[in-house]
Amino acid sequence: MKKRVIVIGGGIAGMQTALRLAEQGVEPVLIEKEPELGGKLRGWHVLFPSFTPAQEVLTELRRRVNDSGIECRMSAEVCSVSPREVVLSGGERLACDAVVLASGFTLFDASIKEEYGYGIYDNVVTSADLERMFNEGRVAKADGSAPRRIAFLHCVGSRDEKVCQQHCSKVCCVTGVKQAIEMKRLFPESDVFNFYMDIRMFGPGYEEMYREAQQTYNIHFVRGRISEASPTLEGRVQIKAEDTLTGRPLRMSVDMLVLLIGMRANDDNEQLARGAGLERARSGFMKPRDLFLGNVCSNIGGIFYAGTISAPKNIGESLNEATAAADAAARYVMQ
Amino acid sequence: MAAINFGYTISKPRAIDLDRNNLRKSDEILHEMPELQTCIGCGACTAVCTAGNLTDFNFRRTHTLVRRGEYEGIYAEMNKCMLCGKCRLVCPRGINTRAVVMLVKRKLGDF
Numbered sequence: 027m028k029k030r031v032i033v034i035g036g037g038i039a040g041m042q043t044a045l046r047l048a049e050q051g052v053e054p055v056l057i058e059k060e061p062e063l064g065g066k067l068r069g070w071h072v073l074f075p076s077f078t079p080a081q082e083v084l085t086e087l088r089r090r091v092n093d094s095g096i097e098c099r100m101s102a103e104v105c106s107v108s109p110r111e112v113v114l115s116g117g118e119r120l121a122c123d124a125v126v127l128a129s130g131f132t133l134f135d136a137s138i139k140e141e142y143g144y145g146i147y148d149n150v151v152t153s154a155d156l157e158r159m160f161n162e163g164r165v166a167k168a169d170g171s172a173p174r175r176i177a178f179l180h181c182v183g184s185r186d187e188k189v190c191q192q193h194c195s196k197v198c199c200v201t202g203v204k205q206a207i208e209m210k211r212l213f214p215e216s217d218v219f220n221f222y223m224d225i226r227m228f229g230p231g232y233e234e235m236y237r238e239a240q241q242t243y244n245i246h247f248v249r250g251r252i253s254e255a256s257p258t259l260e261g262r263v264q265i266k267a268e269d270t271l272t273g274r275p276l277r278m279s280v281d282m283l284v285l286l287i288g289m290r291a292n293d294d295n296e297q298l299a300r301g302a303g304l305e306r307a308r309s310g311f312m313k314p315r316d317l318f319l320g321n322v323c324s325n326i327g328g329i330f331y332a333g334t335i336s337a338p339k340n341i342g343e344s345l346n347e348a349t350a351a352a353d354a355a356a357r358y359v360m361q
Numbered sequence: 362m363a364a365i366n367f368g369y370t371i372s373k374p375r376a377i378d379l380d381r382n383n384l385r386k387s388d389e390i391l392h393e394m395p396e397l398q399t400c401i402g403c404g405a406c407t408a409v410c411t412a413g414n415l416t417d418f419n420f421r422r423t424h425t426l427v428r429r430g431e432y433e434g435i436y437a438e439m440n441k442c443m444l445c446g447k448c449r450l451v452c453p454r455g456i457n458t459r460a461v462v463m464l465v466k467r468k469l470g471d472f
Contacts, residue, residue, distance in 0.1 A: 141451070185401065187455035223403045251403035253451045268404025273422050275407060275414055 028053040029359035031352075032112045032120060034104050035128035037065020038341060039333025039348040041087045043126050044096045046352030052359060055120065056091070056098045057112070063088055063098065065130055071160035073341055074197075074204040075231035083341065104129075106301040109328025123359040126351050127298070127312065127324075128332040131289040134183025134191065142182070142285055147257045149173075150283045152182075153201055165212055169261070173216060173281035176209050177265055178202045179252045180222040184288035193309040195288030196338040199226045202286045203239045210243040219246045219278070221267055229340065250276065255283055289338040302326055312336045322351035330355045382430030390427060390468050397424065397461055399454045406448035406458055412441045420448060420458065427465055432472040439466050 029052050033044045036058030044054035056063070070080040091098070103115040107127070112120045136144040136152045144150045148168035151159075159165040167173055180202050184195040199222070206218045225247070227233040239245040250267040258264050262279040269276040291310030299306050305313040305325045312335050315323040322330050332351035333344040391398055404421050412418040418441035427435055439462050448458040 181403075181453070186453040188453060223401050249404075250408065251405040251451075251453065253405040253408035266408045268407035268419075268421065270402055270404040270407075270421065273407075273419050275410070 029123045030055065030121070031124045031126060031355050031359060032057060032107075032122040033126045033128055033332075034107065034112070035065065035130055035333070035335070036060070036063040036098065036100075037128065037130050037333065037344075038067055038083065038087060039130070039335075039344045039351075040065070040126075040128035041091050042345050042348035043128055043332045043352045043355075045087075045090055045094060046349050047126075047356060048094050048096055050352065050356040052352075052356050054096055055122070056096055057102050057104060057114075058098065058100050059103045061101050063091065063100075066133070067341070069154060069157055069161075071157045072204070072208070074200045075229070075235040077204070077208075105297075107298060107329065108302055109326060124328045124330065124355045126330045126332055126355050127335050128348065128351075129292060129294075129298075129335050131311075131334040131338065132292050134189075134195075134287040134290050136182055136285045136287050138189055139182055139186075139285070141254045142179070142252070142283065143255050143257070143263070144285060147255070147263060148261065149263055149281060150255060150285065152285045152287045153198065153205060154287060156205055156284055160208060165209070167281055171281075172213055173209075174213070175278075175280045176206075176213075176216055176218045176282045176284065177252070177263075177278070177280040178206055178218070178220045178284045178286060179265075180220065180225075180286050181251065182285040182287050183290065185223070191288060191290055191309070193288075193311075193338070194226065195290075196226065196228070197340050198286040198288055199224075200229070200232050200235070200340075202284075203227075203232075203236050203245075205284065205286075206245045207235070207239050207243055210239075210245060217246070218243070219248055219280070221248050221250055221252050221265075223249070223251055229342075248276065252283075289334060292335070295335070302329060304329065307337075309337075311338075322347055322354050328358060330358075377429050377431060379430070384430045386432060386468055387428050387430055390464055394457075394461060394464055396454065396456050397428070400424070400456060401454065403453060405451040405453065409447040409451050411445050411447065412443050416441050418442065420462075424461055424465065427469070432469050434472070435469050436466055436472055439469075 044056045047054040105115045106113045250270045252265045252267045263283045264279045266277045307313045314321045330351045332348040407421045442462045
């Protein structure tokens with residue numbers, strides 16, 4: 027009889043893990059809380075740095091999962107895990123030989139940073155909202171007109187003690203530069219400003235994209251954190267920051283303020299961790315056994331991690347890690 | 362024969378000279394308030410600063426100078442702070458900025 031590994035989470039990491047397990051001769055069962063596979067990537071338009079449509083990646087992964095006949099349990103919520111059993115919220119118990127946790131992350135709720143007025147003023151949107159607008163093919167101000175001046179703010183809900191998110195979310199910098207370029211392509215007459223603290227371009231092609239944003243698209247990069255946003259009488263958004271490179275306070279009005287929201291740990295990580303005896307990092311993300319030779323292993327034998335459950339990651343890293351986690355789980359059950 | 366006066370003078374070097382600057386006071390300050398070392402220089406404190414919008418007071422710049430051992434004029438500079446505390450509300454690192462002002466003034470009263 028085939029060994030059975032339960033993969034929790036049907037995003038890109040979960041799908042890739044299940045595919046790789048099937049390849050290794052293990053029987054995967056994919057559990058997803060939403061009615062369809064795809065996770066967070068479903069809400070994304072194009073991917074940095076190549077501007078590849080997110081749908082291209084998703085459609086291909088879904089097709090492979092379909093073709094391989096992997097058992098998928100949709101709209102199923104997990105309430106506890108152990109290496110040999112997963113309990114669903116309905117009380118159903120699924121026996122298994124190992125578990126891979128690939129339940130991902132939660133987007134930071136920008137309304138918590140009240141000083142930016144998200145959900146209070148018009149024309150303050152998040153990076154995720156902007157992706158949705160790109161997908162819908164309608165990027166505009168609340169009154170339907172085209173924005174002529176756009177500001178992006180980096181690090182919203184990242185590196186911020188005030189909202190208990192001290193980690194760097196890693197991908198927002200790159201997303202901010204990508205979205206700034208997309209806005210310039212849509213509105214060539216507009217002025218785009220990115221307010222940053224540090225620009226972290228860690229991957230291949232990222233620094234080149236940043237350079238292109240500066241050189242080809244004339245996107246302005248201002249080093250300083252926006253301290254507050256307020257509406258003006260004309261329905262614009264006034265923002266304040268320090269231009270730290272000149273050492274002077276700066277203010278400007280924009281038509282649209284885009285908040286680059288970070289990735290935070292899922293709230294239910296705590297419950298999962300407590301039930302199974304798993305360790306979490308201070309950030310709330312799961313803590314791998316070690317960061318080098320055991321980065322897809324948990325501190326409990328038979329429970330593995332893939333993707334952003336253990337830290338913010340980009341698409342490529344999540345896919346690679348899923349392959350590694352599947353291999354580690356397959357090795358474990360074959361012993 | 363008197364030297365010819367060409368009208369030139371020697372300017373004080375502008376460089377922050379970390380070979381010469383004495384970081385002892387700075388270390389004392391950081392020892393009492395280690396959280397100041399977590400500053401990422403985002404400038405949010407200066408953006409909201411009541412004093413900084415009316416004068417050339419710049420809290421981010423001033424405390425950075427202290428940490429480089431540049432103490433001259435710092436006491437007078439910190440005196441421009443009105444202690445309103447808005448900077449503390451916005452600091453993403455949770456630094457008690459008002460306490461930094463008071464501490465720097467206490468430690469650098471002679472400079």
